[in-house]
Amino acid sequence: MAVAFSTTVMAFNSRLKDESGVPFGVAVAPFAAIASSGDASSSSSGGASSSGGASNGGGGSGGLAGENGDTVEERLAGSSSSSLRVHSAHLARCAECLAYINGYCAFERSGWICALCGAMTGYQDSRYTRAATRANLNELQFEVYEADVDLEPGEDDDYDDNNIRTRSPANVASTSIAEGHPAYIALVDVSSTPEFLEVVKSALLAALEALDESAAFGLITFDRACVGIHDLGGEEMMASRDHDASQFTPSVRVVPLSTEPADTISAVGMSMSVPPSSVPLADVVPLESMLASVGMHKERIIGAVEALSPSKSHQPGARRAFGAAMEATCDLWACTPPCPKTAFGCRVSAFLSGAPDSGRGALVTDAGEKHNGGASNGTVRERSANAAHWLTAPPDGFYARIGAACTRVGLAVDVHCIVPASRLPVGIAELDIMSRATGGHVRLYTPDGDDDTSNVALPRDLYRHLAAPVAFDGTLRVRTSPEFRVSRGYGASLAEDAAYEGVYHMPRCAVSDTVCFDFEYADRLGFARDAGCPPMVQVAFQYSIAVPLRALSSSGLKVARLERRLRVRTVQASSSPNVDEVFDSVNAPVVASLLHHKICRAVADEGIEEGRALLKDWLVILTANYHGTRTLKQDAPLDVSMASCEALSPLPRLAYAMLWGALLRRPDDDTVHPDSRAAELALLNRLPPALVSRLIYPxxxxxxxxxxxxxxxxxxxxxxxxxxxxxxxxxxxxxxxxxxxxxxxxxxxxxxxxxxxxxxxxxxxxxxxxxxxxxxxxxxxxxxxxxxxxxxxxxxxxxYLVEERGEGGFVGFLDGLAGDVKTFLETS
Incomplete structure (x- = not known):
């Protein structure tokens, strides 16, 4: 788990925070791996951390500030070893704020004092009563630690002010099945060219190498009118390991798809006017038969993948009914009773060669439309508002509802689009709202030519994505000292709980997935209320994970064990009444990430021009405040580049580059299709701050x-x-x-x-x-x-030489900024 503050030193109160103009927040990578217990870099030593606490943890790097995410290790994230973990029932919790015990707490004869709220909690047993015992407890010696959690709610579960999950997708961790087969389904567009299918075949073969032998693999194809469900004979393998699999011949059952629109999504028992397919897929090929063991029937699966070919209806300009195919797949999973193959939910990888432009969920696109996303008529604001529709999607559209249905039944959907620039648009924003709701992602690969796919890195990306550990059914809670609190959360798959304040859900979380939180002060006094108590933040992340087992099940197959874990990290920062110290402690990449998320919301609500205005106003206020505390004291001219403050100096360049970036670039200045920009935004919304700042300013x-x-x-x-x-x-x-x-x-x-x-x-x-x-x-x-x-x-x-763009380039931008700052100072 990695935690990074926007400033190492927090402003003493809200007035000083406003005077600084620096965002007040934190970036969190919940599933970034923790070091082993023998690694001193994660030790808190009872509150005096060598890399945490007020030094590193408060400084906010915490694994997020590495240039390329190189501090994120995947080793322990998927480890099945429990030697480093205690059971959550043994962890003491504050009687007042429910925070977990940690190395920053103080210990008295009759109880312990919470490092976050300062409340005294009495000892419930002898675990924490003796100093000699406390010296060997991971939760006290390490800034970040993990604990095992019961699969079913237990006595230690708290549903009103806790990080414990308050919901769980059907058929996932809510069942009592502790062992099973992680499922993977490939949903392939065959209304495509042979070149596209060759890339998909390579990617699926790479995926088979990445998947553990305990996994189960399924294959579904679709075109404009039909869906093909591949019967790989998965059900037979449950009977006996001695069964002669060579006697089985895989087959493809073709089912017509509905071309009529649906008013509602039919998954998990919701009312529907028209089903997505003429016959439910579960009646054609049961899910257990479609999903075949990767360990036992790998050759059979490879044969089915290599046999993929374009549909007979393929022709230039062919259309594809992706919406109906995705809905039918969701229904297939929802109609299957809980079994070992549904114990972990399912990862669906969809492969598209063009826009989903047929049947239900068809997106109205015009491949010949100008790159600016609309006609060249109208004002700049009108054209920018029109272009913003390409970058965002309505929260109640067809694919948003599909995403909600998939989340309920435990499907995580990744969409891989391999589309030349000449064949855009695809509708990336619409597809992304579906994927991120499920914890998945959207990737756009644009080959150099219409038929040249040699530069497409999909096989490498898919292999690394499936080989890496992944957390699912995650619940995140950020607790703070009483002087401040979380005001808003941002992230691609972060969803705030509707019933419980401060509880967030993440259906799936990869090692590098990062979310951000805005802080606000609880009152005007801030940390002046008790200057002796430093700011504290505790992040608790509870999640499920599939851990492959070496032993075979009773049916002779390799299986994985479902484990529920709790990861806790407590970080100490510092505060100061001196705004200079706040400026000197700024973490520019985290500030850039927070700004990006805030401006994303502004663009979605009010358009690109409003987002640009918001960014420019923020930079003017920050520069004016910086001038008032630094340069004015020396009666010096405006230092709009902030060169005298190393921590702040990257921000003017980052802000300038953001104005020319994927989110805020005006349509009249664009040279690429808005779909490419939407794909970049989909990636920006989940990257760690170091990569966000590098993507903004290479x-x-x-x-x-x-x-x-x-x-x-x-x-x-x-x-x-x-x-x-x-x-x-x-x-x-x-x-x-x-x-x-x-x-x-x-x-x-x-x-x-x-x-x-x-x-x-x-x-x-x-x-x-x-x-x-x-x-x-x-x-x-x-x-x-x-x-x-x-x-x-x-x-x-x-x-990529962004400083040459616009009238006068970056130098002209600074000159304009200087004029705006002078005007602001004169009128304020």
Whole structure:
């Protein structure tokens, strides 16, 4: 679990917070792995943490500030070892605020004092009464720890002010089934080209390698009129391990899909006017027969995957009934009684070659529409409002309702779109609202040409996604000191509980998934109420996980065990009445993440122009407040670049880049389809702060002609590039530029690097960092190599030099900011 504050030092009260202008919040990666008990980096030592507490934990890195998420380890997140975990029933909790005991608490003869609220709680047993015993307890010696939780609600469960789940999807952790088979279903669009299906086949074969042998795999195909459910003979394997599987021949049962619209979604017993298919899929092929064991019938599954081919109705401009196919799949799962194959819910990976433009859920798209998302008539505000519709989706649309139905029955839906830019739009925003409701994601892969899929990294991404551990049925609770509280939560799959304040749900959570929370002060006094008590935050995340077992079940199959766990992290910060100390403690990536989430809501509610105005107003106020506390004392001119404060100095560039980014770029300035922007936003909403800031403002570094690092960072401007390019020509001069934009990396060679191999050789510094980025990130970046004579490659490289955009570029932006700040100071 990783926790990062927007400022290491919190403003003493709300007045000082307003004077600073810095967002007051935190970024949390609930499933980022914790270190082992032998790792001192996570030790709290009774409140004096070597990397936590007021040093690191309060500073807010906590695993989120690493450049590429490299502090996020996946090792323990999926570990089946219980040697590091205590049972949650043994954890003491504060009688006043219900916080869990931690190493920052004080211990007296008759009880312990809560580090969050200061209340005294009496000892319930002898676990915490002796100092010698406390020295060996993980919950007191480590800032973050895990505990086991009973699958069924127990006496330690609290449903009114606790992190314990207040709901659970049907057929998931609400059943008494403790062992079973994690299910995976591939939903493949076959109204597509052979090139598309080759990529999907490679991805599914990679997925089979990533899935554990205890998993069960199912395959469903669809086109504009029908859905094909593959009978892989999964039911027979439950009878006996000695059954001769070679006698079974997989088959495909084709079922016509309804083309009529539905007023309601039919899953889990809701009323419906028209079913999604002519016959319920469960009546054609039972779920247990469709899902085959990866460990026992892997060759059979591979054969079915390799046999995939375009439907007979495929032709240029073919349409696809994805909405009806997705609804029929949801109904199939909902109609299946609880069994070992439904114990963990199901991960559905849908593969689309174009927009879902047929039948129910068809999206009205116009592939010939201008990139600005609408006609060029009307005011800038009107065009921006129209373009915003491409970036957001209505919360009550067809796919939003499908997402809610899937969440109720325990389906997590990932959508992978492989669509050339010339065939956009797909309707990414609509698909994303479905996926994020279930804890899934949407990815858009745009091949270089209509039939060239060589640069599509889907197989690598899907392998890493399925091989990594994942938490499901998660419930998150953030507790704070009484001086402040959570006011709002943000995140791709974060849903606030409708009945219990401060409780949030996450249907699925990957290792890198990050959510943000805004804080507000409880009253005007803030931390002045008790200056001796530092600010405290405790994050509790309860989740379920499938842990593969080595032993075979009674049916001769490998199975996984369903475990419920509780992860708790308590972090201590500091506060100050000095606004300079607040400025010096700013964590710019976390501030950028909070700003992104807030502006996303503004764009969804009021359009792009309102979002741009909100960002500009914030930067003007921040700069004016900074000037009032720093430069005015020295009677100096406005320092709009904030160069004298290292912590704040990245913010003007980040704000400027956001104005030209996926969320706020005006439609008249756009060069890509809004669907591509929507796909980038879908990724931004779940990335850790370090990658959010890098996606907003890419990092440009340079290497010598020998392949050694020359400069770790350049500004994204032609002038900075020219200064480096026209250096003294020595051995240490930049000759190769590496521009990391998260989704794409451009390696550009200057003439000085003509003798250096292109691409860089294995083992070189450049190749190592590229391989590292590919392995660590949730989406493998596309790598583009541009030789000295490659004009197209260099043009792509220069397209990321964001400081050259707009009238006057970044320098002109700062001049305009200076004028706005002067006007603000004169009128305030």
């Amino acid at each position: 990092v440009l570094s340079s290497y010598t002609a020998q392949g050694d690092l020359a400069f770790p960072r350049h500004s994204l401007s032609e002038s900075a590039l020219s200064a480096a390019y026209e250096g003294d020509g020595g051995d240490d001069s930049p000759a190769i530029f590496v521009l990391d934009a998260v989704l794409e990396v451009v390696v550009a060679y200057t003439p000085a690097a003509a003798s250096y191999p292109c691409p860089p050789p294995a083992g070189s510094a450049i190749r190592k960092i590229l391989d590292r980025w590919r392995m660590e990130r949730p989406v493998a970046p596309r790598v583009v190599y541009a030789s000295a004579n490659d004009e197209a490659g260099w043009q792509r490289f220069r397209s």
